Amino acid sequence: GAVVSQHPSRVICKSGTSVKIExxxxxxxxxxxxxxxxxxxxxxxxxxxxxxxxxxxxEQGVEKDKFLINHASLTxxxxxxxxxxxxxxxxxxxxxxxxxxxxxxxxxxxxxxTVV
Amino acid sequence: xxxxxxxxxxxxxxxxxxxxxxxxxxxxxxxxLFWYVQHPNKGLQLLLKYTSAATLVKGxxxxxxxxxxxxxxxxxxxxxxxxxxxAEYFCCxxxxxxxxxxxxxxxTSLLVTP
Numbered sequence: 141g142a143v144v145s146q147h148p149s150r151v152i153c154k155s156g157t158s159v160k161i162e163x164x165x166x167x168x169x170x171x172x173x174x175x176x177x178x179x180x181x182x183x184x185x186x187x188x189x190x191x192x193x194x195x196x197x198x199e200q201g202v203e204k205d206k207f208l209i210n211h212a213s214l215t216x217x218x219x220x221x222x223x224x225x226x227x228x229x230x231x232x233x234x235x236x237x238x239x240x241x242x243x244x245x246x247x248x249x250x251x252x253x254t255v256v
Numbered sequence: 257x258x259x260x261x262x263x264x265x266x267x268x269x270x271x272x273x274x275x276x277x278x279x280x281x282x283x284x285x286x287x288x289l290f291w292y293v294q295h296p297n298k299g300l301q302l303l304l305k306y307t308s309a310a311t312l313v314k315g316x317x318x319x320x321x322x323x324x325x326x327x328x329x330x331x332x333x334x335x336x337x338x339x340x341x342x343a344e345y346f347c348c349x350x351x352x353x354x355x356x357x358x359x360x361x362x363x364t365s366l367l368v369t370p
Contacts, residue, residue: 144299146299172356174357174358181365182362182363183346183360183361183362183363184300184346184358184360185360186351186357186358186359189357231297233299233300235300235358237356243288243307243350243356244302244305245290245302245356245358247292247299247300247301248299249298249299250297250298250299252297
């Protein structure tokens, strides 16, 4: 199978601090990873697309300086929420695809971020 | 722009009765469509996908969906609901940009009553 592991599953942080979320493809190389945000009772909204070794592509309205994405290897992408505020509290989910032509996305378990 | 519309935000069925979750897409070309299920505070699990092969797609856990181009629909069905099917269901379409990211519908919450 294709497993994507996201860590941590839950995190509580204080306002003004930064939080890093990791997304790992455990048994395949993920050329592309995606980061989504999900507000309570709402759908998933794409935040950014992350390709290994290059800068992430952010969706309109997503602050790239606030949501730092690093995709340093073919199996790891990280999302860092910098200077977090309560309005950043949300469910963040990553997904990964195996490569061009294979469009199936494999999702991580998600990270529940609460900023207090 | 592409969009996916899930026609019902909530669906309630009795255990053992059929499930129908409706989804319409807007693409004018042949889309790649997916149904995912999400249990509370969990990630998403792929139920099934349509990628221009057979129009009736069978997925896991007894779910299936039929691609109807004339109706631009991709409704999800299951003959007999189980309590464990209660979850949030998302219909989505493969985007033409953003490197194959998915465009999600708003989701349908399925409630299964005893």
